[in-house]
Structures are given as structure tokens and as C-alpha cells.
Amino acid sequence: MRILLTGRTGQVGSALERALAPLGELAAFDRKGLDLQFIGNAISKAKPDIIVNAAAYTAVDRAEQEKELAFAVNAAAVGELARQAKAIGALLVHFSTDFVFDGEKAAPYVETDTPNPLNVYGQSKLEGERAIASSGCRHVVFRTSWVYAPRGRNFMHAILAAAKTKPELRVVDDQRGAPTSSDAIAGAVAQVLAKPDPLKKAGGLYHLSASGATTWHGFATAILEAKGLKTPVLAIRSNEYPAAARRPKNSLLDNGRLRSDFGIALADWREGLAAVLRAVH
Numbered sequence: 001m002r003i004l005l006t007g008r009t010g011q012v013g014s015a016l017e018r019a020l021a022p023l024g025e026l027a028a029f030d031r032k033g034l035d036l037q038f039i040g041n042a043i044s045k046a047k048p049d050i051i052v053n054a055a056a057y058t059a060v061d062r063a064e065q066e067k068e069l070a071f072a073v074n075a076a077a078v079g080e081l082a083r084q085a086k087a088i089g090a091l092l093v094h095f096s097t098d099f100v101f102d103g104e105k106a107a108p109y110v111e112t113d114t115p116n117p118l119n120v121y122g123q124s125k126l127e128g129e130r131a132i133a134s135s136g137c138r139h140v141v142f143r144t145s146w147v148y149a150p151r152g153r154n155f156m157h158a159i160l161a162a163a164k165t166k167p168e169l170r171v172v173d174d175q176r177g178a179p180t181s182s183d184a185i186a187g188a189v190a191q192v193l194a195k196p197d198p199l200k201k202a203g204g205l206y207h208l209s210a211s212g213a214t215t216w217h218g219f220a221t222a223i224l225e226a227k228g229l230k231t232p233v234l235a236i237r238s239n240e241y242p243a244a245a246r247r248p249k250n251s252l253l254d255n256g257r258l259r260s261d262f263g264i265a266l267a268d269w270r271e272g273l274a275a276v277l278r279a280v281h
């Protein structure tokens, strides 16, 4: 089985490079090797059975100023990838986000809930999902949330760095979600792709996030507790933390479809955090 992976320098991409290697012949590309904006004939040349696209424009706040770039990478380029996947009959595995929702629902979101993104990044990712669906290629799109990893720019590292330099931290406590480690995501994707025919049962959209729920404040508190750091963490509301992009109050994703189609359920977010912190030392 030939697998082509994009975004190998990213949080999810680097975890996938490790997790997918045992499944077949893996060709993993960074941005230099395969820029999503200039795909050219990279796909038809490599002729993969599976394309795993972990590359994306992920700067949520900057996207408010860089709408064109966000849409070029997350929507137009993804549409082109899907067209090329369709042309060679490859399966396209892609990632999307809880930010396609407005967060107004009280319960966790299911795949059939109507998206209504609050920010440019969410709009661009939704457009990418729709481009894949309308291309007619065989595909699995995993919507995930609050991703962090032992390396990379993420909330966990920001909190650890701030706790060492600031007398106290002020962290938003009115957005709920499930922090999901890149290794947990990659492990689940590898499990799906290891099935004899991953799309025999189903395909399309799946929610893929850690079990349990917390807020950014709860996540920050757990990170500091685990590291034995005593910096106080004050709970604040979203409107006390100015950011360019609006975020949903509820980012929780119901993983029921993933469980029933593939028998996969991710561990609680606290277990994921413990594993990532072990990898950080």
C-alpha cells in the first residue's frame, strides 16, 4: 500500500509519519517537498493508494487578516487534492475542525449538525470539507479539536512557558472542548487505515476527539498540576481575552459514528495529557 502524507512538520503530520510507517510504503512531504498551493502533478506522479493530508493553514487569529491565503490552502488546494485523488482512484484522508460550528448547541456536535463557523479559519475549513464531498473522491474527513503535541506551537507549551515567567495566568473558562493529542489522532487514523477495506462500512465525515470535556482553564490547571507548577490560574471569560477570531463556546464533538463504524474510541483527555507530558519530560 502506497501512502502519501502531507504536512509532516505539523503536530498531526509528524505523529502520522510515525503511526503510518508500518502500514506500507510511506512518502511523507513537508511544505518544501509538496506545497499545497502548487500541487502540480505530484499526486499523479506518486500514484498513492491513500493520500493523507495533514497540511493546513492553521493560524486561527491571523486568518482574519489573511482570508485569501486561508481559503487558498484550506479550500481551493484541498479541492484540487480531492480532484486528483478522484482521478487516480486514491482514498483521501483529511482533517477538519470543531471550528466549523458556532458552539451554540448545548450537547456535543454530531456529524449531521449544521455548521456555522464564527471565524475565517472555520469558514475555510468548511469550504475544504465541501470541496472534498463534491469531488466524488473516496474520502474520510476527521474533524478534531484542541490539538496539542510534545512539539509544535500549542496551548500546552504556551501555558508551560507563561507559568515560568508570569506571577499568575488568566485563562478562558467559558469555552468547552476536549484537548486531543496528535498521537491519539494518529493512532486512530492508523487503526482505521489498517482495516482490510476502510471504506467497506462507511466513509465521509467522522468526529475524532479525546473523551471527556474541560475548558481552557481546566486544561491549563491540569497541565500545571501535572508539572507541579504552583502559578495561580485565574478563570476569565472570553470577552476578557481579546482575540482577532471568535471561538465557539461549545467545541465538543460526539464520536459515536467513529465508535460504531470502526470500533474506535479515544481515551480521556487527561490520559492523553499524561502521555504527552511524559514525552516532553
Ligand SMILES: NC(=O)c1ccc[n+]([C@@H]2O[C@H](COP(=O)([O-])OP(=O)(O)OC[C@H]3O[C@@H](n4cnc5c(N)ncnc54)[C@H](OP(=O)(O)O)[C@@H]3O)[C@@H](O)[C@H]2O)c1
Residues within 6 Å of the ligand: 006, 007, 008, 009, 010, 011, 012, 013, 030, 031, 034, 035, 036, 037, 054, 055, 056, 057, 058, 073, 094, 095, 096, 097, 098, 125, 143, 144, 145, 146, 147, 148, 152, 153
Ligand atoms: N491545531 C488544532 O488545534 C486543530 C484543531 C482542529 C483541527 N485541526 C486540523 O488538524 C490538521 C492538522 O493540524 P496541526 O495542528 O497538525 O497543524 P500545524 O501543526 O499547524 O501543522 C500544519 C502543517 O501544514 C503545513 N502547511 C501549511 N501550509 C502549507 C502549504 N501551503 N503547503 C504544504 N504544507 C503546508 C505546515 O508546514 P510548515 O511547518 O512549513 O508551516 C505544517 O506542516 C489541520 O487540518 C487542522 O486544520 C487542528
